[in-house]
Amino acid sequence: MSKVKITIDGKEILAEKDSILLEAARENGFNIPSFCHDPRLKPFGACRQCLVEIEGARGLVQACGAKVSEGMVVRTNTDKVMGVRRLGLELLLAEHNGDCVGPCQLACPAEVDIQGFVAHIANGHIQEAAKLIREKIPLPSSVGRVCPGFCEKECRRNLVDDPVSICALKRFAGDFGNVDGRPYVPPVKKDTGKQVAVIGGGPAGLAAAYYLALAGHRVSIFEAAPQLGGMMRYGIPEYRLPKAILDREIEVITDLCRNVFLNKALGRDFSLQGLKQMGFDAVFIGIGSWANQSLQLPGEDLTGVYSGIQFLREVASRQPIKVGNKVVVIGGGNVAMDAARTSIRLGAKEVTVVYRRTQEQMPANHHEIAQALEEGIKFQMLTAPVGFVGEQGSVTSLKCIKMQLGEPDASGRRRPVPVEGSEFEIPTDMVIIAIGQKLDKNSLLGSEEIVLNRRGNIDGNIQYQFKLGIKNAESDYQVLLNEINDGSIKGLLVVGDSAGLDSQLFKHGVKTVVISPYLPKDINADVILPGAMYAETNGSVTNVEGKVQRLQAALRPLAGKENWEILIELAQAFSKQVNYSNQEEIYKEVLNQFLKR
Known part of the structure; x- marks a missing residue:
């Protein structure tokens, strides 16, 4: 055939x-995308991914x-070609509705089958x-109102x-989708x-209790407040979430539980150790952020x-x-x-909202x-509080700039900066600060085994910390040292700032790996990796795959052959033969060895 x-x-x-x-282009190194799989269907390919412009052709x-x-x-x-290919791909995905998860469901934290x-x-x-x-949601009537x-x-x-x-439809299904007058169970x-002990009777605790009870476990709820519901009861006003609706849905959950203890707070009335002594096999902590x-x-x-x-809690409690x-309300x-x-x-x-x-x-x-x-509420935008002014112990105005x-900034939003010389005051006799919430640490008294992350919240990795004997070394240094001395800790992973701790931690014959951007000169570790700060990786995780991802992130500054060799050294530090074909398998093996120890 001629050329x-x-x-x-x-x-x-x-x-x-x-x-x-298409074939000629690919043979000469041009990559034109296509989903064609059968040569007999050439004229009817219709994936619209291999479209090109040809001079003189119509379209x-x-x-x-x-x-x-x-x-x-x-x-x-060309731009025209790429635009049509993109549209064709979207149409193909739209046709495969049995295989593709809808964007609404992907955005739902509970992953409800919305479609x-x-x-x-x-x-x-x-x-x-x-x-x-x-x-996915045991409280559809309530969530449908405030989602x-x-x-x-x-x-x-x-x-x-x-x-x-979607939210209104969820509420409708929750309100009217009853079976014989009661919600379906x-x-x-x-x-x-x-x-299982569930600590906290808010939305997280109630959901955990519901699904644990359905799984056949014997669930007991411990709630610090006089009534169940948590922030749904004490943080969301009646006009948004009628408490009669909430009570009806909570009753379905409590009917499945063995016990419900009200006015019983972690840190005041019991501790985690006390629950273990009572015979509980597992504990779920969902105490919320009330500070x-x-x-x-x-x-x-x-x-x-x-x-x-x-303020909202006192109103809900009818105080x-x-x-x-x-x-004046501060927050947005x-x-x-x-x-x-x-x-x-x-x-x-x-009422004025300052944001x-x-x-x-x-x-x-x-x-x-x-x-x-x-409702007539005023909004004072691009305004920040700088102080409170008072007379005889009571607030009289809010000083702003x-x-x-x-x-x-890091969130992608433009950062607000003060305008010099623009201070002014807003007269007021009541100020409500609503700029965020955090964990009330008093609720953790007597439960030192609970580890907090750098933001002051309960660390989601706690199940692994129990298994590994890993603690917050900066706050529990002496406890950690004692456990190393008595042999209860077999392996030590030191990450981030903790690598600067006293070198005594590294002189007791314990297998030790250090991952840190700050490498002390006097440590005696088995493996030293100049990785990123562990806390800079993507949050807390609760499974082996997630731990692998975080270790990968910590090691990311290492590249190429050096990275591969150090990973092998890391695996060998646990006396494990390395015969794996790729980095991912070595990552997993390293983590598995840590989990076993």
């Missing part, structure tokens, strides 16, 4: 006359069906919709007009004989200055609160909106912001 000259992306090549353009041409001819000029990566339950409702099968939702709606932000209907009202599996983030500003201790959580005539989240709107309902004549960024950057739900504005947006 002809053609030009692809400016390069002249020789190809067999009448050969298929784009499929390379899998076009034949090579003399002088053909082909362009494979499934919406389809059930559309077909009039309300009970089936409720059953499907309860596979932040991450799913709706990703709904593909946004490309047309507005998203499907799946069959409980055979009794396992295992006892308010402080502004650390002068005058914060004045009478009339509340935290958002404290008497004297709301001021002029209320849902708690701030709840506090502001609750103040209006309690009789405040003027240091713009309204578009507020983390609160858009409908909460819109409803707050409709104007802000302007500067360069983007």
Whole structure:
């Protein structure tokens, strides 16, 4: 067969006359994407991924069906070509709805089958919709009323007009999808004989209790407050979540449990060790974040200055609160909106929300912001508090400074910076601080085995820390040293700042690996890796695969052959023969060795 000259992306090549353009291009090193799998289907490929521009042709041409001819000029990566390929790929994915997870479900933290339950409702099968939702969420009526709606932000209907009202449909299924007048409960599996203590009766604890009980375990809930519900009861106002609805759903869960203990707080009435002595095989901790983030500003201790959580909790508990005539709420989240709107309902004549960024950057739900504005609440944007002014021990005004947006910060949002000389005061007789929450460390008294991460929250890796005997060496140095001396710790992994600890830790014959950007000169470790800070990797994880990912991240500064050799050395430090074909297997082996020890 004769050869002809053609030009692809400016390069002249020789190809067999009448050969298929796609094959000719690939033979000469041009990568044109295609999903074609059967040569007999060339004219009907229709994946639209191999489309190219050919001079003189009307529109784009499929390379899998076009034949090579003399002088053909082909362009494979123009903007038009890439745009049509992208559209074709989206259409292909849209056709494979049995294989592809919808963007709404991907955005849902609970991974609810949203397309499934919406389809059930559309077909009039309300009970089936409720059953499907309860596979992931045991409180659909409550969650449907207060859900932040991450799913709706990703709904593909946004490309047309507005998203499907997923949260409202979830609420509808929860309210009306009952069986014989009661919410559907799946069959409980055979009794396992295992006892589980669930500490905390909020949404996390209730969900854990529900699914553990369905799995056949004997569940006991320990709740510090007089009633179950946690932040749903004491942090979300009645107008958003009627407590009668919440009580109805909680009753379904408590009916599955062996015991419910109210007014019993971890750190005050019992400890983890005490629960173990009571015979519990496992403990779930879901105590919530009930401490308010402080502004650390002068005058914060004045009478009339509340935290958002404290204010909402006292209102929910029906404690008497004297709301001021002029209320200022600091913050831009849902708690701030709840506090502001609750103040209006309690009789405040003027409520102002102070936020240091713009309204578009507020983390609160858009409908909460819109409803707050409709209720007459004022918004003071690009304003930051700098102090509280008071007379005779009570707050009289909030001292503020104007802000302007500067360069983007780590979140991608432009960072607010103060405007010099723009200080001013807002007269007020009540200030509510709603800038975030944190763990109340008093709840952990007597449970020293619970390890906190650098943000002050319970470390999600605690199950591995129990297995490995790894502790927070900076705060438990003497305990760690004692356990090394008595032989109860067989292996030591020292990461990040901890590598600068006293060298005594490394002189007791314990297999030791150090991963740190700061390498002490006097340590005697088996393996020393100049890796990244462990805390800089992606958060806490609770499984072996996640531990592998974090170790990979810590070792990422090492590259090429050196990285490979150090990994082998790391595996050999555990007296393990290394016969693996790739780095991932060695990573896993290293972690498995740590987990075994």
